[in-house]
Amino acid sequence: MTAAQADAGPRSDYREMPEGFKLDTPRVEDGAAIWRIARDSKALDLNSSYSYLLWCRDFAATSAVARDAEGEPAAFVTGYVRPESPDTLVVWQIAVDDAHRGRGLATALLDGLVARAVRELGVRRVETTITPGNAASNRLFASFAERHGASLTREVLFDAGLFPEQGHDPEVLNLIGPLGPPAGQRP
Template structure:
């Protein structure tokens, strides 16, 4: 995942006053609901990625993602049903106990509502319920907001966030005058549900 775009509040008070995840498509008090995307959401995922400044992929890629990886992704909608954020990710084929989070995007008009954290909590609950043990993502060294987001998530689940270099500039093609920044891997786990002993059981098995 080249980068993540997160809520502005994450920059200042990571982890403070985080709102609980919204599950099963139920709306929170502010009208935001979280659910699995459908094929019809593919164009909206692409537009959100474009408008939030993420490294954008083709519209086809997002529509295909909404078909094949819906159960490991989430789309956030406001009370009018308009898409306002998304998370895409997948279960690693060679490490089926590990979820890799690919992109996080939040509508610029909905920043400051901790939407990125709420979507991450939602995904965390879903993958923990499926028995997955770790969550991974990559972040550029200068992306302080995303680093704070993942550190806060790890603290909330009382588990470790381990950072290691993964991709260097040499792993990416030069695009004109721009060079892709290096990517550090964060590996969070062992995952359990907040307030339970799940993580402690998994740690010793």
């Protein structure tokens, strides 16, 4: 953040949920739907269905779902606070159900989760890893950093050779921050 950005005060550029959707904390019973959305994305590394149930139980405070008018998950973002860096939210996965794409849900989910993490957990940085060919995720996180006046740096975290399966792309660490306090609060 430049001095001019710091002088401008806190940012309030968080995107609201699109009409007909509600930002919510995931519940264990959402695990199956979140697993299905991840599977159907065809872009994420799919974890076991069991892991999504555990994620909804153990990391609900650092994750979010967008619920449709019927209350069903239409999109999700999972994350956790790094134990060695308690001011850093690691975004693990983010995906939108195919039927709901193109409405800005990923942007609103990311903004909503980070706003909550800043407010409730004191988060000041966001980390995520993205494979080089995932243009949509690269755009999502670059626009997040720009919207919030935060710097974005990239470096390879896990080279392709570290993965046991052939053909896995490297995972590039995206470091975003520092983030300012929520709108209306001074540091």
